[in-house]
Amino acid sequence: MNILITGSNGFLGQYLSQFLAEKGDSVLAHTRKAQTFDHPNIHNINFDLNDNLANIDLNQVEVIIHCAGRAHVMHETAASPLEAYRQTNVQGTLNLAQKAVQSGVKRFIYLSSIKVNGEQTTTQAFHPNDDVRTDDPYGLSKYEAEQALLDLSQRTGLEVVIIRPVLIYGPNV
Template sequence: MNLPKVWVTGASGFVGEALVLCLLVRKKFAPVAAVRGATRLQGLCPVARFESGTCEATQLAGVQVVVHAAARVHVMSETAGDALGEFRRVNVEGTMQLARMAAQAGVKRFVYISSIKVNGERTDPGQPFTADDTAAPQDPYGISKHEAEQALRQLGEQTGMQVVIIRPPLVYGPGVKANFLSLLQWLEKGFVLPLGGIRNQRSMVAIGNLVDLIETCLDHPAAAGQTFLVSDGDDLSTPRLLKRLASALGVKARLLPVPAALLLLGGALVGRRGVAQRVCESLQVDISKNRELLGWVPPIDVDTAMRRTANHFLEKQKT
């Protein structure tokens, strides 16, 4: 049986690799891992070379869906002199080079992994972002993602290629890096964290939930032309997150109730305003559209996802 072929860019990254592995296990689609270098997927599925939006037209022959997860990602300490220009070069120009080639090759659907930063940086408690809100990106990364979304929609209207956009918030799971990995390390070592006084609400998404939604969007008729937000459907305050993560690690979270205002001030003084804002402020998303249009609800609960993340972290600590 010939399964629908799905071309996944960024397949050596956190999201792309997880998606390819999921598709291989479920055997509903035939993934092609599009990567720019070495990949652990070699030997498990076909591998195509891909970098900065460039590929050979023949590589997309017979492909039904492209999932574009490759990007120049957001970083806390930007070093590029023209950050917006660099983000645009990869996230807008590179995306559109690939999308135009996909349309010319007859690809039916283009699934773009965007970012919640297109919506904005924060929400008031109880007033989550929705997929149909007016975009309000505030940094170069978010702006580049928004511009790519706009260009993709226009291309879809011109060519008939179906465009689906997914905007995740923070993604976590086994093998997670960056700030979430730092939290795991601090909790496991028993550090006292000055985060017990924060009263925010944050949406996150486990990698298993994100790839499940992506797979749903590969062929669901109602997904065509739509934008979706995604989360675990269980928003957490920073202290609640730390306590549940510590429980998954088998340790106790040691939290000091420092007022959020002081943390925000301290973050600004030491040049870590963005980190302080993510820790202290709310960012919630409404995923009711996913249920209403796609019949999709997150299949993995937060405690299970955190336990899997913690177990993987602890196993890595042993090696």
């Protein structure tokens, strides 16, 4: 399968790219700056999600796994953190999804965040049908991106899968 993974130099993206390449899939590894990868099934493509993606060729891509985004800003410098999160996590995601539609991509898998559901539970685990309880700009931007993707899916038929993982950690995080 031909898969585009955004954020391929990030913590999750690098492991996912390697795993899928070793399974035999052809991985188009997105980064913002040119990078080399040590597997013959991984090929780099570099672009910024907020740029015009007209010159990006995704015609051979069957699935996009969208891991890239603005997260974990420890020392915020943006005048409006919410707008900074929205620029990448909502508008950048929508730019890529619209390009996916134009290119005939079949499935768009979006790595959202459990923060859409809130910071904690008190009596039971989070459930997919829970009310949205975003407590910060990051969680709100991820939820807004989910809504934009679902709207695009409804209008175009692009299959959208939304995953809300908890914080992912491990070696070399």
